[in-house]
Amino acid sequence: MMVQNKPQSAQNSRRLTTSSWLRGFVVSCLIAVGGNVAAQSPTRRHVETLASPGLEGRLAGSPGEKLASDYIVGELSKIGAKPLPGKSSFLVPFEFTAGTKDGGSTVTLGGEELKAPAVRALSFSDNGTVDGAVVFAGYGIVVPEGQSFSYDSYTTLDVKDKIVVVLRYFPEEAEAKTKQVLSRYADLRYKAMAARQHGAKAMIVVTGPNSPNAGELAPMTFDTALAGSGIVAVTINGDAANRMFTSGGKKLADAQKALDDANPHATGFALPNVTARIHAEVIREKRTGHNVLAYLPATTATTGVTKPWVAIGAHYDHLGHGEAGNTLAGKEDLNKVHFGADDNASGSAAVLAIAADLAKPARRRNVLMAWWSGEELGLLGSNAFASAAPGSNVAMDQIAAYLNFDMVGRMQDNKLTVQAAGSSPTWKKLLEQANIAAGFDLVVQDDPYQPTDVATFNGASVPSLTFFTGTHPDYHKPSDTADKIDFDDLDRIVGFAAAIVKRVSDADAPPQFTKVEQQMQGGGGRGGVRIFTGTIPDYASDVKGLLLGGVIGGGPAEAAGLQKGDVIVEIAGQTIANIYDYTYALDVLKIGQPAKVVYLRGGKRMETTLTPAARK
Amino acid sequence: MIPRRILTALLIGASAWFATLKAEQPTAAYQERDFLTRVRRLTVEGRRAGEGYWSPDGKRLVFQSEREAGNPFYQIYVLDMASGETKRISTGIGKTTCAFFRPGSDEIEFASTHADPKSKQYQDDELAFRASGKERRYSWDYDPEMDIYAYSETTGAMKRLTTVRGYDAEGSYSPDGQWIAFSSMRDAYNRTLSDAEQKQLQTDPSFFAEIYIMKADGSGQKRLTNVPGYDGGPFFTQDGKKIVWRRFDEKGLIADVWTMNPDGSEQKQITDFGSMSWAPYMHPSGAYYFFASNKLGFENFEVFIVDAAGAKEPVRVTYTDGFDGLPVPSPDGKQLAWTSTRSGGGAGQLFLAQWNHEKAVEALKAAPAKKSSKKS
Numbered sequence A: 001m002m003v004q005n006k007p008q009s010a011q012n013s014r015r016l017t018t019s020s021w022l023r024g025f026v027v028s029c030l031i032a033v034g035g036n037v038a039a040q041s042p043t044r045r046h047v048e049t050l051a052s053p054g055l056e057g058r059l060a061g062s063p064g065e066k067l068a069s070d071y072i073v074g075e076l077s078k079i080g081a082k083p084l085p086g087k088s089s090f091l092v093p094f095e096f097t098a099g100t101k102d103g104g105s106t107v108t109l110g111g112e113e114l115k116a117p118a119v120r121a122l123s124f125s126d127n128g129t130v131d132g133a134v135v136f137a138g139y140g141i142v143v144p145e146g147q148s149f150s151y152d153s154y155t156t157l158d159v160k161d162k163i164v165v166v167l168r169y170f171p172e173e174a175e176a177k178t179k180q181v182l183s184r185y186a187d188l189r190y191k192a193m194a195a196r197q198h199g200a201k202a203m204i205v206v207t208g209p210n211s212p213n214a215g216e217l218a219p220m221t222f223d224t225a226l227a228g229s230g231i232v233a234v235t236i237n238g239d240a241a242n243r244m245f246t247s248g249g250k251k252l253a254d255a256q257k258a259l260d261d262a263n264p265h266a267t268g269f270a271l272p273n274v275t276a277r278i279h280a281e282v283i284r285e286k287r288t289g290h291n292v293l294a295y296l297p298a299t300t301a302t303t304g305v306t307k308p309w310v311a312i313g314a315h316y317d318h319l320g321h322g323e324a325g326n327t328l329a330g331k332e333d334l335n336k337v338h339f340g341a342d343d344n345a346s347g348s349a350a351v352l353a354i355a356a357d358l359a360k361p362a363r364r365r366n367v368l369m370a371w372w373s374g375e376e377l378g379l380l381g382s383n384a385f386a387s388a389a390p391g392s393n394v395a396m397d398q399i400a401a402y403l404n405f406d407m408v409g410r411m412q413d414n415k416l417t418v419q420a421a422g423s424s425p426t427w428k429k430l431l432e433q434a435n436i437a438a439g440f441d442l443v444v445q446d447d448p449y450q451p452t453d454v455a456t457f458n459g460a461s462v463p464s465l466t467f468f469t470g471t472h473p474d475y476h477k478p479s480d481t482a483d484k485i486d487f488d489d490l491d492r493i494v495g496f497a498a499a500i501v502k503r504v505s506d507a508d509a510p511p512q513f514t515k516v517e518q519q520m521q522g523g524g525g526r527g528g529v530r531i532f533t534g535t536i537p538d539y540a541s542d543v544k545g546l547l548l549g550g551v552i553g554g555g556p557a558e559a560a561g562l563q564k565g566d567v568i569v570e571i572a573g574q575t576i577a578n579i580y581d582y583t584y585a586l587d588v589l590k591i592g593q594p595a596k597v598v599y600l601r602g603g604k605r606m607e608t609t610l611t612p613a614a615r616k
Numbered sequence B: 001m002i003p004r005r006i007l008t009a010l011l012i013g014a015s016a017w018f019a020t021l022k023a024e025q026p027t028a029a030y031q032e033r034d035f036l037t038r039v040r041r042l043t044v045e046g047r048r049a050g051e052g053y054w055s056p057d058g059k060r061l062v063f064q065s066e067r068e069a070g071n072p073f074y075q076i077y078v079l080d081m082a083s084g085e086t087k088r089i090s091t092g093i094g095k096t097t098c099a100f101f102r103p104g105s106d107e108i109e110f111a112s113t114h115a116d117p118k119s120k121q122y123q124d125d126e127l128a129f130r131a132s133g134k135e136r137r138y139s140w141d142y143d144p145e146m147d148i149y150a151y152s153e154t155t156g157a158m159k160r161l162t163t164v165r166g167y168d169a170e171g172s173y174s175p176d177g178q179w180i181a182f183s184s185m186r187d188a189y190n191r192t193l194s195d196a197e198q199k200q201l202q203t204d205p206s207f208f209a210e211i212y213i214m215k216a217d218g219s220g221q222k223r224l225t226n227v228p229g230y231d232g233g234p235f236f237t238q239d240g241k242k243i244v245w246r247r248f249d250e251k252g253l254i255a256d257v258w259t260m261n262p263d264g265s266e267q268k269q270i271t272d273f274g275s276m277s278w279a280p281y282m283h284p285s286g287a288y289y290f291f292a293s294n295k296l297g298f299e300n301f302e303v304f305i306v307d308a309a310g311a312k313e314p315v316r317v318t319y320t321d322g323f324d325g326l327p328v329p330s331p332d333g334k335q336l337a338w339t340s341t342r343s344g345g346g347a348g349q350l351f352l353a354q355w356n357h358e359k360a361v362e363a364l365k366a367a368p369a370k371k372s373s374k375k376s
Helices: A006-015 A018-032 A044-050 A063-079 A176-183 A188-197 A238-247 A252-259 A341-359 A380-386 A427-438 A454-459 A487-506 A579-588 B015-019 B119-131 B195-203 B357-366
Strands: A091-102 A106-109 A112-114 A119-121 A128-136 A163-167 A202-206 A232-236 A269-280 A282-296 A309-315 A366-372 A399-405 A415-419 A441-444 A464-468 A535-537 A546-551 A567-571 A595-601 A604-610 B036-041 B048-054 B060-066 B075-080 B086-088 B096-101 B107-112 B147-152 B158-160 B168-173 B179-184 B210-215 B231-236 B243-248 B255-260 B277-282 B288-293 B302-307 B324-329 B335-340 B349-355
Touching: A044 A063, A044 A341, A044 A487, A063 A282, A063 A341, A063 A366, A091 A380, A106 A238, A128 A202, A128 A232, A163 A188, A163 A269, A188 A202, A188 A232, A202 A238, A202 A269, A232 A238, A232 A269, A238 A252, A238 A269, A282 A341, A282 A380, A309 A341, A309 A380, A309 A487, A341 A366, A341 A399, A341 A487, A366 A380, A380 A454, A399 A454, A399 A487, A427 A441, A427 A487, A454 A464, A464 A487, A567 A579, B048 B096, B048 B324, B048 B335, B060 B096, B060 B107, B075 B096, B075 B107, B107 B168, B147 B168, B179 B231, B179 B243, B210 B231, B210 B243, B231 B277, B243 B277, B255 B277, B277 B324, B288 B324, B288 B357, B302 B357
Parallel strands: A128 A163, A163 A202, A202 A232, A309 A366, A309 A399, A399 A464, A415 A441, A441 B036, B048 B349, B096 B168, B168 B231, B302 B324
Antiparallel strands: A091 A282, A106 A112, A106 A269, A119 A232, A128 A269, A282 A366, A415 A464, A535 A546, A546 A567, A567 A595, A595 A604, B036 B349, B048 B060, B060 B075, B075 B086, B096 B107, B107 B147, B147 B158, B168 B179, B179 B210, B231 B243, B243 B255, B277 B288, B288 B302, B324 B335, B335 B349
16 A cells, blocks of 8 residues: 555655644653653653654665654654764765565567466566577575585586576475575575576576475565666466477476486477577566664864774564565564564664764764664665765774664563674673673673674674564564553663663773674575475573464464464474574475474473475 | 582582472562662673672672683672772682681682692683584582681782682681681591492582681681581671671482581571572671572572571572572662672673662561471
8 A cells, every 4th residue: 555655645644744744743652651751661652653654664765763763853853863984964865675576577489478367577687688598497496605515507508599497496306405505595696697697688487396485476576776687587387388398399398307316417408490589577666765864973173083983773673564575474464563562662772862862972972873764675775885885974994883783672581682792802892891880681792794784894894782572472463562662671671771872972992893704605596495484583582492472373384383482403303593493494395294393391201293295 | 609608519410309399379479679779790700600798898899700711610700889990819820719818907818729739730621622613511629639728908018818729719707717617528538438439439529628717927827517418608797706608418319508616616507498598698687698599490599687686487588590599788788789690691700789688588577487498
């Protein structure tokens, strides 16, 4: 709904000036809390405003995002913050692709034009028309050097200026360990890159008859890239693929069978005398998101101060009505407003409150405040900031440190998780000092490769921290509402973080950056995961095994009797020590085939059977 | 962590034996939050930290931590609870342990091996061992060069209080600041040992540890216990009338909390779990002792409390897997500092929580009479 009505709603929101809209809100807010103004925490109003129904879940580029940014800008004016040097506005736009659809892609084979529903472009395809001979390139997987074994679907094939047909997924009957490696390079984007690097003009994807979702088109996944990935890429259904193979005197089923034990010597082949014309057209709906960027200038001259900026930030966008596909809402809640009170009105409120705390006392460094948009769609806002043209933003190498806040409103048992602490040797000392006054039961994790904007800053070698109070069953659901926020503890986090920012701001030397090695490598990413288990891992946990933050209603894990708090230590005979082990173990599971799960509940070892379903 | 209140050699080789003990189910009448609220982690920096003891005014903690590059052993630090600042007071060289504020003075006692010329070599050896990718289980080696020092916070001077060969450590002051109770293994070095004793010294020197007392200036050193097996971790009660410590059996497998008069008379066993019960410390109310025990599983130490007379069955306080021990109440009795592995990673860190004294008194009152571990 928001997508279709965009122009009109945007006008409406412009008509609602910030002040009139806010006045309306504050009244309802006071009613909601029984008029108890004096007892209000500094973050409560921010969270309740940002997570209110009128903001419709703050989807990046939507009118709700605009209302949210208006509110933040209003608050910034109150504390005397300024737009970044050289800017006249707090709002800094960036463009992204909000959705893709097929614009009438076709495959012409032997004079016959196939079209929807037999053909569809892949979301990352270039637009264009190409002609060429057709070569079957097996699973189209290239395992980079340095892995435990080599596998290259292109090793004996000449695909230059040709059209390659590849199977979706990876060899079905391979050994578990082989699958673990292959699955990491089975993402379709990765396959397209391999095809392009081998000189192919186009890639056609087929779901083989021996695979899950046999014969179906690969889905047009959500993709935020602004342009295609340099190759024409389409998917065709089983019928169309069979016709293509038959016209070359081959059988698709036999071709897949020959490859399915992952024997590296089994190869693809050219389809004799088969040529095709591929026309791909992806319609990308461009949108503009807005980061809100402001700063509190240093109170003394920064000449001679090394790295004269310290930055704090939080994403303020959320899932809207769940239209971007990243919702975990059950069927009955689809299309409802995802309020995102914890994710991440809480972090946005924290940054506002920290800025208010820091506005008065003296500062040796400029304090940059950022409210990112597009985080939920793939860290778009912070990446736009990091890759901005030189001189148009604060340069990353001038930032002494970055503190990120993402989901900080649902503290349990006084536990505060601080991640990315490995990005500087200074952090643990600073955390220890500041926590003596703050008094949290800190869980400190070194890993900076977190699914939030801190990854952007760590990637730019800025010493970073990200604060997190843990996941919960309302994560990415419409039930993530402001009434569930723990404001007392959110306010304590504000005080704690403000103390850390002050220390960094006043220090002579900026924190030193340390690069933490990434634990999981691979070009496949999650695209290779076809299994759905319905588990919600608790990423903040340090326990040995996989601690469940919850299970998805109606999913296989729930059916297996698993619940929040259980620790999975073994699945299908593979021991699980951490989230990475679990991800790899998923590759070994087979859809519909029951797997033994060993887990700990209240310290007691228990067993159950989980039957994985297919991820569509 | 842990010498004063041990572990170490005991964890090696004894686990099979302990595994045969039937893990008793807790009576489950309570949970951790009945006694401890606002649980918080105090130390973050470094590999491990533990043995935190309060200054008499409750504003500072002295503790041991491995947190500086170049020394893989504990050093002693003072943490200011107002500023969060931490300062090292030991020399940075060698191994140290078991610090304690001297009431009514600017002194802090602790044990250290820095005077041993080989100290630096031991550090480098340990670092090289770690660099080889191996990691030994934490162990405390009862270094015979360990001696007790008094550090002056005003001048920074260190006064050596013990000089004889043999491990001298685990010291603590009397409430008036005039006496130090400590543990020493000097008995293994000041006489000719039998062959059996010589062998014992090599496998487990702690067998020779006994409780001693001396004046705060190091004079008048006097032995208080004379029973085979490790006697260690002595503390005065809040009124100074008793010393509470833990006594191991000859095999070093079972320990219990004992009390005695400061002259060594009236030695009395307080706990009787038939497991490793140690690290006793009295609550400032004088009503009960804290201690830690692995009654519920060989490597699962939990904090318990027991009434001062040892008449009742102890009450469990912590309910978290792993190590919870070395409990020390704040001087006002409202907080508890202890050492725990609950933050993960296997190494201990200091934790702090609000202590519910009223609930503790109530729970002890309701506790059944003490059971004996000897009963079948």
